[in-house]
Amino acid sequence: MAPQPPTAKPFSITPLTRKIASFVEFSPVEIEVLENLQSTTRLVRRNREIVSEGRNYDTLFVLLDGIALRSRILRDGRRQVLNIALPGDFIGFPGCFFESALYSIPALTDCVISPIPFAILVGLFDRQPRLAATIFWSFACEAAMYAEHLIDVGRRSALERVAHFLLELLTRLQVIGLADERSFRMPVTQELIGDALGLSVPHVNRTLRQLRQDELVRIEEHVVILQDVEALAALADFERSYLSLFRLPALVAQS
């Protein structure tokens, strides 16, 4: 599905564990608990919904493999893609904390997910506070992505938006070892980009052409190549701190 991760890890380590453990040093016991949380798995086929807007859930899910979207369809058919869920992400926040899910989560590719009942998650706060705090933090990180996305759509031009969108994807995929220095593989259609950024398909097309002509981005056969990451970051005013500079270590040490 993507380039191999740069660092080899034991095959039993899931993307969630890898992501979370890349920030905090966990004990073997904590790692084991974390892995056990993900022991039940389920396969969801491409284009089916992992979560459906309006239905009621009493589990969260961890996305173990594949890519999913969080999206809302408006009455008149317009669609807004809120976010893209990558391996290691929790699915169901914040929607699942409501009586009925606020958004749908369709699988963009075949997905392997692992349900985590609320009750277990809540119990974690007692028995594994460091783990709980880490999971808790990951929700804060997701909220920060929404906020950053909001700035994107509210105050940036189409060119800046697309650049920012691709840079965020690159950075997030790098964290979980699914992207190399400047490229990644993902079935991003222009319709998807448009629905994420509030643009029409024709205009996404023209914007991508512009980026191609400026030799900044190439998309070929579902492989996205950011030819000049520096220039793109300058263009989009991209600050990666909201994806990495979190203060979990301090938080956890205090508890």
Add this chain to the structure above:
Amino acid sequence: MAPQPPTAKPFSITPLTRKIASFVEFSPVEIEVLENLQSTTRLVRRNREIVSEGRNYDTLFVLLDGIALRSRILRDGRRQVLNIALPGDFIGFPGCFFESALYSIPALTDCVISPIPFAILVGLFDRQPRLAATIFWSFACEAAMYAEHLIDVGRRSALERVAHFLLELLTRLQVIGLADERSFRMPVTQELIGDALGLSVPHVNRTLRQLRQDELVRIEEHVVILQDVEALAALADFERSYLSLFRLPALVAQS
């Protein structure tokens, strides 16, 4: 600052307590713990910053009185207002969970705030899991507001955006007893609305004029009157469930 709350409560109850207790039935002990969290207060003057982007914090804050903004200023001076913080809201999520705050939080009016150290918040998960879960949920609610805001800016017209924005404010203010059936008092400038919704000031002006001509909204002397809430909700496709229909009771019962 606004119409009187519809239900009389003991004067010692803070807006946070009132808001949280409106969803879940708490014991007297829990109420007391919740109140004690807010025993230290600080006054922040209008136009000063409660939180400054880039600085480091080890407390969250509860907004006890007044109105604050969460916002980001881009390099070229464009501003995006992410959200409006009302009495009873937590301030500092998600920004304060990062090494340096991601956004600034300027006080729109004089504000009374109460700092809550991270350490205490984390400790709460042990000793008062119901309270902790409730606070936890309020973060989910905030994330949902970001997502809803994103849909607004990404896929709705200026008219729909303004209508949705005002409806959300009305609903949130009603929850804390600061709005009556169809109006509230708040110093919303057209610049603020524009920066929240990704619109220019002149266009906000024209949009408001349209709403006024259609006899849907009047803004006079900082008092916002939604003359026809039903029609506005239909226009904006406003669904209040993301502000109220949360499933905390079930969550807490399980723990």
Add this chain to the structure above:
DNA sequence: CGGTACATTGAAGGGGCTCAATCCACGTGG
């Protein structure tokens, strides 16, 4: 009385949309 903050209005322009046609790769069934 001048300064500041905000609302209002007009003119002109552009960024992005809508509508529509075309093209291409791919899969599927006859």
Add this chain to the structure above:
DNA sequence: CCACGTGGATTGAGCCCCTTCAATGTACCG
């Protein structure tokens, strides 16, 4: 092996929503 359908990319023409720039009005305030 070809015909056909489908999903997606691409391109063009026309236009409109919203922006930018600029001027004016109007409170309020030290």
